[in-house]
Amino acid sequence: MEVRKVLRKPKVEDVEHLYTLESLSYPEDEKASLEKMKTRLEEAGDFFLCYYLEDECSPSTLLGYINGTIDDSPTLRAESMSQHIPEGQSLCIHSVTIDPKFRKKG
Numbered sequence: 554m555e556v557r558k559v560l561r562k563p564k565v566e567d568v569e570h571l572y573t574l575e576s577l578s579y580p581e582d583e584k585a586s587l588e589k590m591k592t593r594l595e596e597a598g599d600f601f602l603c604y605y606l607e608d609e610c611s612p613s614t615l616l617g618y619i620n621g622t623i624d625d626s627p628t629l630r631a632e633s634m635s636q637h638i639p640e641g642q643s644l645c646i647h648s649v650t651i652d653p654k655f656r657k658k659g
Contacts, residue, residue: 556608563603563618567635568594570615571603578650585648589635593647597622600644617651620657 569648571594572587579585585593594601598617599620624633625641633645 554608554610556606558616559605559607559613560602561605562598563594563601565591565594567603567615570609571618574618574650574652575616576650577653578648593620593622593637597639615652617649619646619649621646 554614568591570580572585572590575584575590581585597620600623601618602620603618604616606616621644622637623641624636624640624643624645625632625638627643629643629645633643634647
């Protein structure tokens with residue numbers, strides 16, 4: 554059985570699982586809310602990338618993800634964390650997560 558690691562954009566129905574990983578990865582005062590995750594996925598989906606483990610016998614396993622938005626400022630500002638300006642010039646990375654079960658594996 555071949556196991557593959559695959560990078561691809563998440564589906565809208567993945568948002569609750571993404572939020573669970575967000576909650577496992579960041580403290581309460583730093584993690585994005587479920588609503589914020591939905592908004593980022595809907596408005597800035599091109600800057601949301603997931604890492605999956607796949608094989609032909611079972612459903613995909615979400616290992617982690619990275620997401621961001623675009624801002625019109627050349628430097629990171631507080632506002633950058635809560636908006637997406639598609640015609641902007643800076644990519645602001647919001648979250649980089651790996652499921653705790655898969656951390657420190659090399």
